[in-house]
Amino acid sequence: MCKKIQKGIEIKKPDFANTSQKNFLNQVNFWEKIYDKLGVEGLKKKPRNKKWTIDQRLNIVKRFLAGEPMIKISLENNLNPSQISFWTKKYLETGISDLELNKGRPIMKSKINNNNKSTKISNNSDSQDKSNSSLSVYEELKLLRKEIKLLKKENEALKKWKALVEIFDSNQPRQEKIKKIYNRVKADKNLRLTQVLKEFSIPISTFYYELKKEDFDKKNEEIISQMKLIFEENKARYGKRRIKAELNNRGYKIGLKKVRRLMEKFNLKAICSRRKYKSYKGTVGKIADNILNRNFVATKPNQKWTTNVTEFSAPFGKAYLSPILDMFNGEVIAWDLSISANNQQIRKMLQRAFSKHKNLEGLIFHSDQG
Secondary structure, three states: HHHHHHHHOOOOOOOOOOOOOHHHHHHHHHHHHHHHHOOOOHHHHOOOOOOOOHHHHHHHHHHHHOOOOOOHHHHOOOOOOOHHHHHHHHHHHHHHHHHHOOOOOOOOOOOOOOOOHHHHHHHHHHHHHHHHOOOOOHHHHHHHHHHHHHHHOOOOOOOOHHHHHHHHOOOOHHHHHHHHHHHHHHHHOOOOOHHHHHHHOOHHHHHHHHHHOHHHHHHHHHHHHHHHHHHHHOOOOOOOHHHHHHHHHOOOOHHHHHHHHHHHHHOOOOOOOOOOOOOOOOOOOOOOOOOOOOOOOOOOOOOEEEEEEEEEOOOOEEEEEEEEEEEOOOEEEEEEEOOOHHHHHHHHHHHHHHOOOOOOOOEEEEOOOO
């Protein structure tokens, strides 16, 4: 029969073949391809004792799902196409776990001779054989490929919706969001504008209003370009007041609020150096007399204490340290660390010092305020 097909002679199904003409021709064409590739040896019935490992089965299934023809895979591996379709179906239904199952019936835990159960099992197996025989191998493969195409389409649709959600949840202005959503919908024929607007709860009137609305600052393009030029010429040192004054000198009439709004919109922020900490606030409160008069020598503990506030730079900002030192031996009596120098910090430090030392008669407490 293989030689007749190669010569172009038409083959008819014999009477003893219990199958349709189509299935018979498919089988004969398959034999002809085996004969063409492997010769007579390929048509001989081979023992079915080869054990396929899980990696080999998975590799064959992945090759078929990638679009490689089944006949090519079966010829290269000397494998029945029905076996490939069976492995593919199991892999798509339950994953890699079913590919690890060995051939043969599972081990029974207990043998029960029950006529009713045996008849039920035989009936079920007969019905399964009939249903399996009703669908040919090629029809099953067509169904599997259709399912794969549907899954790919669903995956692509999810990616498109994910991109739309990222645009909608971004911190961009509303008009820019709507323009980007419109461009996405316009580029993709599968997306419908009404469906997208419904999902994001955007009224149609609002959508078209934002889409057609012109930028409010288009008429200020010349002023904006001059502002950027002034800002760059002065190395990002000018703030809103100096930029306003420079614009007025160049003949542009503009208010301070408008300059501030445009600078915030285009992120024109002047570089300002941080102010250094100064503990001296002027004549605030009562200044005590300078009793020590730079005589810092003490003959006994708790005779002379001194304090001051020191500023430190930290990764999180500025920190302020306020300690009390005993001038007799340099001992730190108490201290407090805070992110702001205020009266509360001084109170905490004094409470810790007074709780530690009860008898402080004759103590001189010196600071920069006397």
